[in-house]
Structure formats: C-alpha cells, structure tokens
Amino acid sequence: MNSVGAVLPVDLHFDTPLQLASGASLNGYSLRVETYGILNAAKTNAVLICHALNASHHVAGYYADEPHNMGWWDNMVGPGKPLDTNRFFVIGVNNLGSCFGSTGPACLNPQTAQPWGKNFPLMTVEDWVNAQARLADRFGIEKFAAVMGGSLGGMQALSWAIQYPQRLAHCIVIASAPKLSAQNIAFNDAARQAILADPDFHDGNYYAYKVLPKNGLRVARMIGHITYLSDNDMAEKFGRDLKNGCFGFNFEPDFAVESYLRYQGEKFSHYFDANTYLLITKALDYFDPASATGGNLAQALAPARASFFVLSFTTDWRFSPLRSREIVRALLANRCKVSYAEIDAPHGHDAFLLDDARYHSKIAAYFERIFFSIHKGLG
Amino acid sequence: MNSVGAVLPVDLHFDTPLQLASGASLNGYSLRVETYGILNAAKTNAVLICHALNASHHVAGYYADEPHNMGWWDNMVGPGKPLDTNRFFVIGVNNLGSCFGSTGPACLNPQTAQPWGKNFPLMTVEDWVNAQARLADRFGIEKFAAVMGGSLGGMQALSWAIQYPQRLAHCIVIASAPKLSAQNIAFNDAARQAILADPDFHDGNYYAYKVLPKNGLRVARMIGHITYLSDNDMAEKFGRDLKNGCFGFNFEPDFAVESYLRYQGEKFSHYFDANTYLLITKALDYFDPASATGGNLAQALAPARASFFVLSFTTDWRFSPLRSREIVRALLANRCKVSYAEIDAPHGHDAFLLDDARYHSKIAAYFERIFFSIHKGLG
Numbered sequence: 001m002n003s004v005g006a007v008l009p010v011d012l013h014f015d016t017p018l019q020l021a022s023g024a025s026l027n028g029y030s031l032r033v034e035t036y037g038i039l040n041a042a043k044t045n046a047v048l049i050c051h052a053l054n055a056s057h058h059v060a061g062y063y064a065d066e067p068h069n070m071g072w073w074d075n076m077v078g079p080g081k082p083l084d085t086n087r088f089f090v091i092g093v094n095n096l097g098s099c100f101g102s103t104g105p106a107c108l109n110p111q112t113a114q115p116w117g118k119n120f121p122l123m124t125v126e127d128w129v130n131a132q133a134r135l136a137d138r139f140g141i142e143k144f145a146a147v148m149g150g151s152l153g154g155m156q157a158l159s160w161a162i163q164y165p166q167r168l169a170h171c172i173v174i175a176s177a178p179k180l181s182a183q184n185i186a187f188n189d190a191a192r193q194a195i196l197a198d199p200d201f202h203d204g205n206y207y208a209y210k211v212l213p214k215n216g217l218r219v220a221r222m223i224g225h226i227t228y229l230s231d232n233d234m235a236e237k238f239g240r241d242l243k244n245g246c247f248g249f250n251f252e253p254d255f256a257v258e259s260y261l262r263y264q265g266e267k268f269s270h271y272f273d274a275n276t277y278l279l280i281t282k283a284l285d286y287f288d289p290a291s292a293t294g295g296n297l298a299q300a301l302a303p304a305r306a307s308f309f310v311l312s313f314t315t316d317w318r319f320s321p322l323r324s325r326e327i328v329r330a331l332l333a334n335r336c337k338v339s340y341a342e343i344d345a346p347h348g349h350d351a352f353l354l355d356d357a358r359y360h361s362k363i364a365a366y367f368e369r370i371f372f373s374i375h376k377g378l379g
Numbered sequence: 380m381n382s383v384g385a386v387l388p389v390d391l392h393f394d395t396p397l398q399l400a401s402g403a404s405l406n407g408y409s410l411r412v413e414t415y416g417i418l419n420a421a422k423t424n425a426v427l428i429c430h431a432l433n434a435s436h437h438v439a440g441y442y443a444d445e446p447h448n449m450g451w452w453d454n455m456v457g458p459g460k461p462l463d464t465n466r467f468f469v470i471g472v473n474n475l476g477s478c479f480g481s482t483g484p485a486c487l488n489p490q491t492a493q494p495w496g497k498n499f500p501l502m503t504v505e506d507w508v509n510a511q512a513r514l515a516d517r518f519g520i521e522k523f524a525a526v527m528g529g530s531l532g533g534m535q536a537l538s539w540a541i542q543y544p545q546r547l548a549h550c551i552v553i554a555s556a557p558k559l560s561a562q563n564i565a566f567n568d569a570a571r572q573a574i575l576a577d578p579d580f581h582d583g584n585y586y587a588y589k590v591l592p593k594n595g596l597r598v599a600r601m602i603g604h605i606t607y608l609s610d611n612d613m614a615e616k617f618g619r620d621l622k623n624g625c626f627g628f629n630f631e632p633d634f635a636v637e638s639y640l641r642y643q644g645e646k647f648s649h650y651f652d653a654n655t656y657l658l659i660t661k662a663l664d665y666f667d668p669a670s671a672t673g674g675n676l677a678q679a680l681a682p683a684r685a686s687f688f689v690l691s692f693t694t695d696w697r698f699s700p701l702r703s704r705e706i707v708r709a710l711l712a713n714r715c716k717v718s719y720a721e722i723d724a725p726h727g728h729d730a731f732l733l734d735d736a737r738y739h740s741k742i743a744a745y746f747e748r749i750f751f752s753i754h755k756g757l758g
Contacts, residue, residue, distance in 0.1 A: 022628035122628040182613035182636040183605060189637045190601040193644070196630060197594035199578055215576035222569040223602060226562060234561035240667060247665055249401035249501040251575060251657060254664065257561040258568045265572070278630060285633065286626055288619060 002079040004036040007061035007071070009101060012138055018096075018131060021286075024121035028110070031135055032057050032094040032101030036077060037085035039139065044374050046089045046141045048132060048168075049073065050149030050156035053224070053280050054272055056100035059092035060085070075355040082364040087371050088145065093135055095128045097279040105275030106207060118204025122279055125152075125287045129159045136167065145370050147306075148172035150352035151319065152280070155287045158327065161304040162289055170370055171306040172363070175316055175352040177323035178297050178330070179288035184318065187227055188281040191220035195274050204275050213274045218265035220277060225264050230315035230348030297330035307337035309366050311359070313351040314344045339366065381458040383415040386440035386450070388480060393513055397475075400665075403500035407489070410514055411436050411473040411480030415456060416464035418518065423753050425468045425520045427511060427547075428452065429528030429535035432603070432659050433651055435479035438471035439464070454734040461743040466750050467524065472514055474507045476658040484654030485586060497583025501658055504531075504666045508538045515546065524749050526685075527551035529731035530698065531659070534666045537706065540683040541668055549749055550685040551742070554695055554731040556702035557676050557709070558667035563697065566606055567660040570599035574653050583654050592653045597644035599656060604643050609694035609727030676709035686716035688745050690738070692730040693723045718745065 011030045018026045034057045039046060049059050051072070060071035060078050077083045077090055094102040097120060105120035136144065147160045147168045154176025161171040180188070195201055198216030202209050229237075238257035253259040293299035308331055312324035321342050331338040343359045345351040351359070390409045397405045413436045418425060428438050430451070439450035439457050456462045456469055473481040476499060484499035515523065526539045526547045533555025540550040559567070574580055577595030581588050605613075617636035632638040672678035687710050691703035700721050710717040722738045724730040730738070 022626075024628075118630075179619065181610060182617040182619065182634070183608075183610045185619070185634050186601070186605045186613065186636050186640050189632070189634075189640060190598055190605065192630065193594075193601060193641070194573055194598045197598065198576075215572075219569055219573045219576065219598060222565070222572060226565045226569065229562075231560060231562045234565065238561040240558060240561065240564070240670075247401075249403075249661075251497075251571065251661075253568070254661075255561070255564050255568075257565050261565055261568060262572070282628075282630075282633075291619075 002081075003070075003074060004061040004078045004085055006064040007034050007036065007058075009034050009057055011101065012135065014131075014134055016134070018127070018134075020121050020127045021124040022122055026096070026103070026121060029096060029103035029131070031096070031103075031131065033135065034058060034061075034071075034092045036060050036090045037088050039089040039141070043139075043141050044143070044145060045087065046091065046136075046139065046144050047083060048136070048144050048147045048160075049077070049090060049092050050128075050132070050147065050153035051092070051095065052149070052151040052153045053284070054268070055153075056098065057092040057094040057102075058100070059090065072353065076360070076363065082360045083148070083367055084364075084371075088367070091135070091139070093132060095280075096131050097123050097276060097283075099273035099276040104273065105204070105279065106273050115205070115207040116275075117207065118275055118278075120275060120279065122282050124283055125155050125159045126163060128283070129156055129163050132156070132160075133164055133167065142167065144168040145374060146170035146172055146367075148174070149176070150174040151176055151349065152284055155284075159287070159289065161306045161308070162301060165303045165305040168306045169373075170309065170366075171304070172309045172311075172366070173324070173327060174311045175313055175319055175324075175349055176327070177319040178290060178327050180285055185285050187223055188285055191223045192278055192281055194219035194223070195277060201274060206274065212269065214269035217269035217272060217274055217277065218262070221265040221268035221272075222261045225261060227318045228349045230317065230346060232315060233347050236346070297326060298333040301330050301336070302334055304331070304334065304336055309339045309341075311341045311343060311352075311362065313348070313359075314342060315346055316349045316351060318349040381460075382449075382453060383440040383457045383464050385443040386413050386415065386437075388413050388436055390480065391514065391517055393510075395513070397506070397510060397513075399500050399506045400503040401501055405475070405482070405500060408475060408482035408510070410475070410482075410510065412514065413437060413440075413450075413471045415439050415469045416467050418468040418520075422518075422520050423522070423524060424466065425470060425515075425518065425523050426462060427515070427523050427526045427539075428456070428469060428471045429507075429511070429526065429532035430471070430474065431528070431530040431532045432656075432663070433647070434532075435477065436471040436473040436481075437479070438469065451732065455739070455742065461739045462527070462746055463743075463750075467746070470514070470518070472511060474502075475510050476502050476655060476662075478652030478655040483652065484583070484658065485652050494584070494586040495654075496586065497654055497657075499654060499658065501661050503662055504534050504538045505542060507662070508535055508542050511535070511539070512543055512546065521546065523547040524753060525549035525551055525746075527553070528555070529553040530555055530728065531663055534663075538666075538668065540685045540687070541680060544682045544684040547685045548752075549688065549745075550683070551688045551690075551745070552703070552706060553690045554692055554698055554703075554728055555706070556698040557669060557706050559664055564664050566602055567664055570602045571657055571660055573598035573602070574657060577653075580653060585653065591648065593645075593648035596648035596651060596653055596656065597641070600644040600647035600651075601640045604640060606697045607728045609696065609725060611694060612726050615725070676705060677712040680709050680715070681713055683710070683713065683715055688718045688720075690720045690722060690731075690741065692727070692738075693721060694725055695728045695730060697728040
C-alpha cells in the first residue's frame with residue numbers, strides 16, 4: 001500500500017489564553033500538527049485524528065531524515081487506505097501537555113523561565129477538545145467531515161460531539177469507553193506511583209537535574225502494556241517460553257515475556273516524558289461526561305448531532321465491548337444515527353492500532369459513505 | 380462461630396540439609412508452625428494447610444497478646460467450621476523463604492553471620508513440599524487426611540499429590556492453576572521490577588542499611604491487589620467515587636479506589652519482606668509440573684493417588700475457572716476421584732479467603748466425607 005510519504009510537522013502558535021477545567025489558564029501555547037491530503041475549497045473534507053496516551057501528531061508517513069519513523073496509524077491513513085488521503089484532508093495534532101512538540105511540562109514556563117515540570121496545569125479531555133477547536137478555526141474549518149480516535153482518542157471524538165455538536169458530521173469512536181472503571185483508574189494510579197516514587201523524578205523537576213525517572217517509567221509502561229494485550233495473545237506470543245532454555249534462579253529474565261516487557265519499558269523510558277505520563281493518565285481518569293448529568297450518559301450525549309461509528313474488539317479487556325455498547329445504547333436512546341461493529345480480533349486493546357482486514361474494511365466503507373455524502377451535499 | 384482461641388506458634392529445627400531444585404542446598408533451617416485440634420492416636424486426622432503469597436502459619440485463632448491478629452483462614456478452620464478442629468488436627472506452616480518466622484532472606488546466613496538477603500536460595504513449590512514432608516515426619520504423620528490450599532497454596536497441594544502420592548488421602552485445590560500464564564508472569568515481573576529498582580533495596584541488603592524498599596513494595600502490592608479483585612467487585616466497592624467530592628487536579632488521590640490501593644500498599648510495605656516477595660513470586664512463576672512431561676498435565680499427575688476436590692470462583696480472572704478445569708480434565712483422564720465446584724462469587728481471586736456460605740458448605744461437606752471415611756477405615 002502507498003504511504004503519504006515524507007511529511008513535515010508544523011508548529012502553530014496561539015496567543016489567546018486557554019481557560020482550563022482545573023481553573024488554571026494557559027496564556028499562549030503551541031500545537032504541533034501534521035496534515036495529509038488536500039483541503040477542498042469548501043473545506044468539507046477535513047478529518048481530525050485524536051491520539052491516545054503515547055502517540056502524537058505523527059499519524060502517517062515518515063520523516064525525510066528518519067525514514068523508519070512511521071506514523072502510528074500509517075496502516076489506516078494514506079492514499080488508498082481506509083482513511084484515504086486522496087479524498088480527505090487529515091490533521092494529526094499533538095495534545096497540550098504531551099511531549100512531542102506541543103506545549104507541555106518539558107517546555108519553559110514563560111513566567112519562571114524554567115521548565116513547567118509538575119506545575120504544568122493538569123488537563124481534561126474537554127480542554128484538549130477546546131484547543132483542537134481553535135486549531136480548526138486556524139485552518140478555517142467550520143465543520144469536520146469526521147473526528148476520529150481510538151482509546152483516549154475515542155474519548156476526545158466523543159467529547160467533540162458533545163462540546164461542538166455543529167462542528168463535526170461524523171464521530172468515530174474506536175476501542176474506547178464513556179469513562180474509566182475503578183480497575184482502569186487503579187492500574188493508572190499504580191503506574192503513577194511508580195513514577196512519583198522514583199527518586200530521579202525530583203518532584204517533577206528532573207529536567208534541572210539532567211536525569212530521567214527511567215525506573216518509574218519502565219514499571220509504569222510494563223503495567224500499561226500488560227493491559228493493552230489480551231491474555232490469549234500473550235499466551236500465544238510468549239506462553240511460558242524460556243529465554244535461555246532453563247531457569248536462572250536469579251532475577252534476570254527467565255521467561256520471554258519478561259524480556260519483552262522489560263524491553264518495552266526500557267524503550268519507553270527513553271522517549272516519553274514522565275510528567276506527560278502523569279498528566280495524560282489523569283486526563284483519562286477524569287473523563288466522564290455523564291458525571292455532569294447525574295450518571296445519565298444519554299442525557300450527556302443529548303447535544304450530539306453527528307452520525308456515529310463505534311467499534312470495539314472482542315478481546316480488549318481494558319475497554320471491553322461492553323463499554324462501547326454503553327455508548328451505543330445511550331446514542332440510540334437519543335435517536336442518533338449510530339453504526340456499531342464488534343471486531344473478533346485476538347490482540348486485545350492494541351487491536352485498534354493493528355492492520356486487521358475486517359476492521360479496516362469497516363472503516364473504509366464508513367469513509368466511503370462520508371465521501372459520497374460530501375459530494376452529494378456539494379452537488 | 381467459635382474460634383480455636385489463643386494459639387502459640389512453635390519453631391521446629393531441621394539439621395539435615397535440604398537439596399533444592401536450583402542446585403543449592405540449605406544446611407539446617409527452621410519452620411514456624413501452628414497446630415489446632417488433636418492428632419488422633421492412629422495419626423489419621425491430620426490436615427496440612429499450605430499458604431499463598433503473603434500468608435503464613437497463622438491460619439486460625441489469635442495471639443494472647445495480639446487479640447486482633449486473627450489467622451488468615453479463621454473463617455475456614457475452627458471448632459464447628461468447614462474444617463472442624465473438633466475432628467481434625469490442622470497444621471499451618473510458614474514456608475521456607477517467607478518472612479514470618481521460618482528461615483528466610485531476613486535470617487542470618489550462618490556462613491557469613493549477615494542476613495541472607497538476595498543470596499537466600501530461590502525455591503520452588505516442590506522444594507516447599509519437600510520441607511513440609513519432613514515436617515510431617517517430625518509429627519510422625521505418615522499420611523495426611525488432606526492437604527489443602529488456595530492460589531499458590533493450591534499449587535503446593537497439587538504438588539504433594541505428585542511428589543508424595545502415598546502421603547495424602549485427599550487433595551483440596553482452591554482458586555489455583557497448573558501453571559502461571561504469560562500474563563500472570565508479566566504482572567509478577569512488573570511488581571519485581573518495582574522492588575528491584577527501589578534504591579532502598581540496596582541489591583537485597585537493605586537490612587544492613589536500616590531501610591526498607593517501601594516504595595517498591597507499595598507499587599508491587601498495588602499491582603498484585605488489582606489482580607486479586609474482580610473488575611465488577613471494584614466497580615461495586617469504589618466505582619468512580621471521589622475522595623473529596625471534586626477533582627484536586629494534582630497527584631493526591633482523587634478517587635476512593637486510589638486511596639484504598641495506596642493504603643493497602645503502604646500497610647503491606649511495613650510488614651512484608653521485599654526479598655520474600657521476590658522469592659515467592661519466582662516460585663509462582665516456576666511452578667509447572669507438566670513441564671517435565673512435555674506439557675502433558677495428565678501425565679504429570681499420573682503418580683497421584685489422592686482423591687481431589689478442585690474449586691474455582693467465577694469472577695477470578697487471576698486464576699480463572701478455566702485453569703481449574705484444566706486440572707480437573709487431567710485428573711479425569713487419569714481416572715482419579717475428583718469433585719469440582721465452580722462458585723458463583725463476585726469477589727475475584729480473593730473469594731477463596733472470604734466467608735461465602737455456598738463455598739464453605741461445599742468444603743464442610745467434603746470434610747464430612749473425609750471424617751466418615753477415616754472412621755469407617757478405623758472401624
């Protein structure tokens with residue numbers, strides 16, 4: 001399949017203060033974005049991609065000087081791909097507070113000329129969506145053809161439908177949930193405690209000490225990673241395979257699954273910012289649009305005017321199909337247009353990132369409908 | 380219900396070296412035990428209780444000077460209880476390598492006159508069972524009426540049936556598994572990494588530094604604790620209840636579930652030895668009797684002569700009913716006597732420790748049968 005090819009990220013600066021749910025406000029910030037495809041003259045073919053915990057604006061393609069640094073959803077977005085960049089103008093944006101180019105904890109706080117660190121204001125999904133709406137303004141996009149995301153990205157898409165109902169025609173929510181469960185929050189907090197307890201964290205000011213809280217990040221990532229894979233998938237990939245054919249009777253990895261997870265944790269600890277990890281897991285914990293309507297999700301979704309496509313994966317135990325069905329039921333109660341697909345995939349939560357023919361054909365068919373509805377509208 | 384009342388632990392010393400699976404051997408060691416009830420003259424009414432990760436020999440009753448320190452299975456063991464101490468002589472034993480009185484990493488290594496620390500030899504379930512068999516010899520018990528345990532304790536019971544088939548009449552395996560899955564091992568390793576990375580761990584020699592690797596233990600316990608509870612149970616107990624009625628937008632606990640888990644972690648970090656945690660989780664990882672028979676569990680269990688009672692709990696996702704059914708299938712393939720019960724209980728893996736009428740009535744009925752078979756045998 002074709003790729004969008006070499007891409008260039010762009011930094012867009014915003015000077016109007018952004019009021020946040022916490023009460024704090026951010027005076028001036030920048031968002032790093034990438035775009036693929038061409039915005040049509042009527043500006044009706046724009047699709048916003050919202051990212052999950054550890055992803056970014058780099059959705060598709062590669063960088064000229066880093067040909068192996070492929071976008072995290074390159075199998076989904078590109079010419080002839082399910083989200084076809086020959087038809088749609090696609091925007092990838094790094095969220096505020098992240099660590100891949102948009103304003104976040106590692107940036108200098110203009111008031112102190114020091115990195116923000118742990119003082120960077122905590123954010124909610126709603127805050128991110130407000131920042132993304134300003135981004136749409138900057139592009140002159142009145143209404144997205146679709147806002148789309150998986151996991152935490154799906155929460156942003158859902159929140160778009162509530163916060164800016166007139167500004168998206170379609171809302172695509174993949175492997176997501178209307179809120180975290182107690183168990184989800186518990187895993188997040190165990191991961192946060194691992195980071196907060198790392199002496200190299202220095203209360204979030206590790207930048208000044210020229211160290212990184214790698215041990216904390218490693219453990220946090222190991223915990224997270226376990227929840228992204230299905231039990232069966234881990235059993236098939238690793239089972240009880242031994243690394244060296246026999247037990248070492250020490251604390252070096254005995255099993256292949258230990259080596260794999262430690263490697264994933266180690267890799268993560270070098271490229272991901274610890275303060276960002278804390279901030280994004282809190283945004284996950286906080287998301288619960290129905291909290292404003294006494295727990296009534298249908299009532300929370302009542303403002304929505306978009307058409308919805310909700311997808312889940314059978315072996316996803318982090319955000320199981322039951323959680324997607326809650327969203328679908330609430331939308332149906334509001335007589336929204338909603339399609340729902342439950343993909344029988346073995347790869348747990350991570351399935352939303354993988355190249356699965358049944359999954360991709362459903363997304364492709366949905367975008368086909370969007371494309372023809374745009375042209376019908378124009379005709 | 381009645382308790383066995385005030386109890387006294389006893390230390391039993393063993394001078395014959397114990398050869399371990401790792402190749403190391405332990406020259407001289409002691410086991411801390413408690414007993415309840417009276418051993419009959421024929422010594423046919425003895426029941427051995429094997430403990431899981433963080434429990435001990437203190438199965439039932441309390442200590443005269445610590446009236447609130449109840450045994451971990453006091454709801455199960457006592458006069459008139461499912462395992463009735465008016466009928467049976469019950470032995471609780473702290474395993475080697477544990478931290479509640481038996482020889483373990485915190486004890487002095489006689490060769491160095493320093494605490495063993497991380498140099499205490501790693502152990503397997505089979506090693507523990509060998510030590511327990513010597514304990515039976517010490518009591519003059521040729522054959523246990525039953526060996527019984529939950530979780531890791533159930534693995535020991537199962538191993539008894541393989542290693543010493545003539546020395547137990549009944550084998551009671553509760554909420555257990557014939558081996559850990561890749562996911563189980565992964566959670567154990569994430570917990571171990573949290574401990575090993577704690578600078579207060581000092582490569583296992585923290586005793587010399589007068590510190591404890593509390594941060595590592597806290598995180599390890601949080602991870603473990605999440606896997607002991609069911610998702611539904613956590614949802615019912617905590618849901619998304621807030622600790623202070625609103626979000627703090629900082630890293631203090633926002634949700635009740637965070638407070639609860641942090642409290643559990645904190646408590647654990649004060650009373651449990653870090654080296655023991657490492658050792659016991661490795662013993663869990665290593666257990667896999669079928670590894671000696673090319674993965675054929677029935678063949679591994681072929682030596683068994685006991686009658687079996689296998690129990691599981693529907694919401695246990697750590698060791699799900701599927702894992703117990705594997706054991707049952709293997710036993711049936713060998714034409715062993717086996718009863719199986721799957722208890723519809725909401726409390727996940729922890730259910731085996733809780734007072735559930737259906738569960739307890741099944742155990743009581745099974746011990747009733749054992750009791751009458753002993754008397755029939757004697758009559």
